Amino acid sequence: MVAADGRPLKASLNRALRRQKMRSLMLIAPLLLFIMITFIVPIGQMLFRSVENTIVSDTLPRTTASLGDWSVKSGEAPSEDVFYALTQDMVVAAEGKNHTRLGSRLNYEAPGISSLFRKSGRGVDKIGGDYGDAFVALDPAFKDSTTFADLIASPAWLEAVAEDPEDAKTRYFRVNPDIAEILPYTSDAYAAFARFYQDEGKKSPLKAKLWNTVYLALYQDLSRNGDPALEGDIGAKLTAAAAIVPDLEVEVLSEAFRKIDKDWLDPQVWTLMKRYSPKITNGYFLNSIDMQKTVDGPAWRDEDQQIYLTLFWRTLLMSVTITASCILLGYPVAWLLANLQARTANLLMIFVLLPFWTSLLVRTSAWKILLQQQGVINDILVWLGIVSDGGRLALINNATGTIIAMTHILLPFMILPLYSVMKTIPPAYLRAAKSLGATDWTAFWRVYFPQSVPGIGAGSILVFILSIGYYITPEIVGGTKGVFISNRIAYHISSSLNWGLAAALGTILLAVVMLLYWAYDRIVGIDNVKLGG
Amino acid sequence: MAKVVYNGLVPTPSLLGFTVPVTAALGGFFGLLAGQATGIGAGLGIVSGAIAGAIIAYVLATMLPYKTGRWATIGVIGIIGLLTGGAMGLVVGLCAGAILGWCAYWLHLGKYRRSLPPYATTGQVLWHNTFKFICGAILFFLVAPIVTIIPLSFNAQDFFTFTPEMLSLDPAGYSLKHYQDFFTNQDWLRPMKNSLIIAPFATIISVTLGTLAAIGLSQSHVPFRRAIMAILISPMIVPLIISATGMFFFYSQMGLWMEDTFGISKSLSGYIKVILAHAALGIPFVIITVTATLVGFDNSLTRAAANMGATPTVTFFRVQMPLILPGVISGALFAFITSFDEVVVVLFVGAAAQKTLPWQMFTGLREQISPTILAVATILVCVSIMLLATLEILRRRSERLRGMSPT
Structure with missing residues (x-):
């Protein structure tokens, strides 16, 4: 079978399909590239930093x-x-x-x-100074950097520098391999000296004051191998220097x-x-789970130095608590919204969407103000006579504050997926169950609830993922007892500057989140995420 | 067996055995609050409140029709409130009157079981109403914190709680000074300006790239669709603190590189860094909303356009774009609010010159908390209400366009 242009139909269709694929990839490519550069590469770099130790x-x-x-x-x-x-x-x-x-x-x-x-x-920098003094006293030429450069530098480098003295600042210093064999220590030390000044780029190494390490290296060479017996002027100077070496007082390093x-x-x-x-x-990772390297391999740190496992455990525990309270508070509301008339439900939906759209900082500051010792909630409790004026509740700067504020902040993320799942459950099922003789509870528990489980799963994972990496709210209302692992990461980034540890802690957290993300994808499908009803 | 009087389909409950005691209990509760507030004592408050509740229930149920009864209760209790507690007493009294009157009729006329089948047992009715009450309480929990800070922002004092003057509705207790501070203080105006520079640019980048990619993704044969989607959504899933940590390392090097290569100033490169970071964070939202809109898009429209000789560009701008515009705009709003609200990344990536409004609020909350934060918060709440309204209008428009029934 052939297409209108005479090609086989199969090839023609294949070509069209290939073109379509290419076109869609071309449309996606700019964004994919953008996300790769601005997001994936930084994350990858962080992962690398958690093990890097150069x-x-x-x-x-x-x-x-x-x-x-x-x-x-x-x-x-x-x-x-x-x-x-x-x-x-x-x-x-x-x-x-x-x-x-x-x-x-x-x-x-x-x-x-x-x-x-x-x-x-x-x-x-004082070490080796005595040798230097002795060599310079023997021959003032040893004070000069060019003496060593003429001896050690490769002929090509010397030629280039002779043509343009400015070149000494930039042209990468190369060692003459023959000399490096005869005077290994000296050439290494002088090359390090020369390259240091070249990296700095301000001064020519030929004009800089020689470091004492070069004399130390020369002493090392001469005392080990004796007179190098080189030709020329410099060879004579070295022979003279080698002669005084056995008489010099040895400096024990x-x-x-x-x-x-x-x-x-x-x-x-x-x-x-x-x-x-x-x-x-793996030191950073060991640190981030309260272990340390010892002679006999990794071992636990002392009890009083263990903080990270406690923090990870607390982060998990508090995230679970927050997720559970979100389910507890979100389920009834989602049920009500899903079963009311559309007009009323849309009206009540505002109560859910308004906090969802309100700035996180606004909600956090509201809780900070409400929960204070002298705040509105304590004032009302005192006014009602539930607590005495002296016994105001400590609702902030502890775990309670974090849990209350974060439950409020994350509740919409539970209600919205629950609502969209419950919307799809036909109310007739409940009526059918009841007409078959089920009690209200049985009908709910055996018929309605199992169908709403995907919603609970989706909402829980979403809330859990969000809460496990929360930073702002615990930082403001959490005090010391209500902070998460993320606060510790931020501390290492901005205060203690232990970036490797921050990266390791972040990597562990990322691994947990990725696992949950994978689970979310399996349960809900990432394409099915819906925002705002 | 007692005679059952029906009111429509629902039986009228017993007056003395049900309506009067329940209203009295509610009255007693209001009495408790009033007793605490006026200082006559909780016990006396409960007793007098309960008596008032009982009388109201009896009178309304036996003597007055619905409307007259409601207004009469509101008026009487309002006046009692005015006499005992001044202006604030009046407001509280009016509310209490409205609730008590509503409650008495709600019970007496059997409205409390109207949405239930007539055969529902007492237990079911009780549970149904308790459930509604619980939901009401949860919805209250959702909005109360946000609503509370609005009046607090007009506080004339530098306090974070209601002063006695505010509670007595004394005009001297209120002022606009925190707003004045916000609009005159450079510490707040500069961050505001930064936020208004960064968010729009970030939005433009994420919407342009995001819409193109969403169109590509929604076509039928995309290789590696799941993997690509996972990568594009990842900025939303990866916790902000981790994104911020990663970006902190990478963007500081990138900033230096930009300054060296293009010779741009430190401040400009700072803005570019923050804008790029925020654009990356906003992209998942654009992708999600635009792909959701494209699900309902009829692809034969583009084919029809091509058939009539339109180039792909013309088809995109004249056929596809107008139809998916609501999705694009709501994606843009999401991207905008993501950038506008974002603290963690800008805290790590930006320098002091790029301080945004949320950053300034965060510093304020952590260090020396100033009441101007409340004024800023109130303004931001108004902004989010406007955004919410825009989104709702867009949602309805898109449903109408797609031929769904308007809800």
């Missing part, structure tokens, strides 16, 4: 690498090599003011450790760090650094 290995790359051989169970501070790596890393970090950031990151895990990093940032802060010899500090050196950590 700050330790980014700030202290050499230290974390050299810590690999050190065993947590050794019970003593690591070797001199690790302290050498720490010196190099800490100087770079301290020059870029990154050590305080690392300190506050590790402070989440071990309170008090941030002062250790702050202190060390100030003292660490662990001792130098102990002078800055004795905690550096504490194996606990090193255990912590080793534990958080991988780029991916």
Whole structure:
């Protein structure tokens, strides 16, 4: 069979269908792209942030690498090599003011450790200074950054910089691989120095004052491998320097760090650094369920430090209470609205839709004002003589306040789905049941109620999902006893700045909500969500 | 067996055995309130209220026709209220009179069982009316908090409760000073301006993209329809605090990137960030309302238009758009109110320069609560009443267009 243009009908129809699909996808594409960028990517980034832990290995790359051989169970501070790596890393970090950031990151895990990093940032640049003085005294050329650059930089880099000295500020510093083999420590330390100034972009590394770490590295190279025996002027200088190295007084690095802060010899500090050196950590997740990393794997925190499980439990419990009170209050109203004449029902519907459309802040402020100790509700109770003036009820800044206010705020979300389900139940069923001899209760419970269960399910999941992530209302009327996990997330975002923990808590909450969303989709179907009757 | 007198289909209840005692009980309850308010004591209040209730029930049931009886009760109790409690007493008295008179006739004429079949037992009648009362109480619970703050916003004092002057309806107890503060104070005007900048732009973005996508989604063969729908609806389902957390990380980088790449000012990039975030939050509402409207859309109309030579663009603007306009407008209203009401995301994504009205209210409620909040709240309630009315009109129009019976 062929179509009018001579193609086979099947192919022609297929092509039309394909075109239709393409057209609808083209219509959807802009929005899908928009939501992906403005919403899905941020959420994904948050999920990633809950396990991301690059700050330790980014700030202290050499230290974390050299810590690999050190065993947590050794019970003593690591070797001199690790302290050498720490010196190099800490100087770079301290020059870029990154050590305080690392300190506050590790402070989440071990309170008090941030002062250790702050202190060390100030003292660490002195280490290696004695070697520097000795080398400079031997030959003033060692004071000059260009001496080292000529020695270590790759020929191409040197050529480019010779043509345009400004290039030194920007052209990525490359090491001469031959020299890197002979003088590994020095080239690494000088490259770190040069690249730091290039990143900052203000000063040419050739004009900057050399860091003491470069001399420390040179000493390390010369004391380990002796005279590198290079050719030329610089080779002679290095030979001279190598000659004085055995006579120099050895600076014990662990001792130098102990002078800055004795905690550096504490194996606990090193255990912590080793534990958080991988780029991916489950530390935030362990924290968010009140656990911590220990030598023997994850373990519970002390009783008095456990807050998150209590908070999760409270959030769930209060959301269940709120959902239950919404069912209790919403069911009768929905039944009444569904069974009244349309005109009256529409009129009464205003009572449900007005709060639904009123600003959340307005409703929350109304409750804050009504529930206060000196508020309208307490005033009326005192006036009626139900409570004495001294015994005014504490209705706000506790769980009661949160439950009352949130039940009121979420009640329309229960009534509307219930109403739309009940609208579809024919009233004749109840009459039929009664005419067959059922009592009122039996007719309701065995005939009407089972048919309204989908409405209860839809409303409950909606209310539960909304209440489990509520922030504003608990924050304002909840005090300390009525806050949810979301308030803790907000606290970590805006006050304690522990963003990783906030992301982990958010991820757990998101997982719970996604599970419920999936259930909602199975029960109701996401296409069937209706708004406002 | 007692003789049963029928009033229409329902039997007239016993006067002395039912109508009088029940009205007396209600009178006693009002008496309790009045006794507490005037200070004559609860016991005396209950007794005198009950006696008054009994007399009213008896007199109305035996001597006066319906209308005369209602007005007479309102008048008499109103005057008693005026004499004992001044202006407020008058208002309370008028209300109490209206309720008592209504109750007496409601009981006496058997209206309380009018919507039930004549064979309903006493228990069923009692339950039916208790149920109505419970529903009334729940509806009261829904609107009372919102209604209460409206008179409180006219308070002349900086209190959050009714002052004695307000209760005695003394004009000196009321003033517009909180409204005056709102309209003159930069702390409130600037957030108001920000809200009015951010919400419309966010609405335009979500309505334009949302309507297009809804049209695409409503066509018959859409691959991955469920997955796409789930993604597009997700901003509504994911708790705001999580969206805000995610956006906080992402939008701060995006802001820096925009400032570096396009060289725009910090304030402008702040607005763009908040507008984009709010547009994302509003999109599910647009999708839901517009797809709901498109369900009833007759696709042969577009085919007919194409048949007569209209291009797809002309078909869209001249045929499809006018028919789905009510859905688009209600989607736009939802998107607008979502952005206009939103606090959490703007709190995390925006800077102080983008402070919106809800943000300012939130700060006010959390830190130093000022009565101006009540004036703002009242204005916002009026705005939502207008939105509600608009939506209702649109809903009726769309039902008429689709040939459904107007309700």
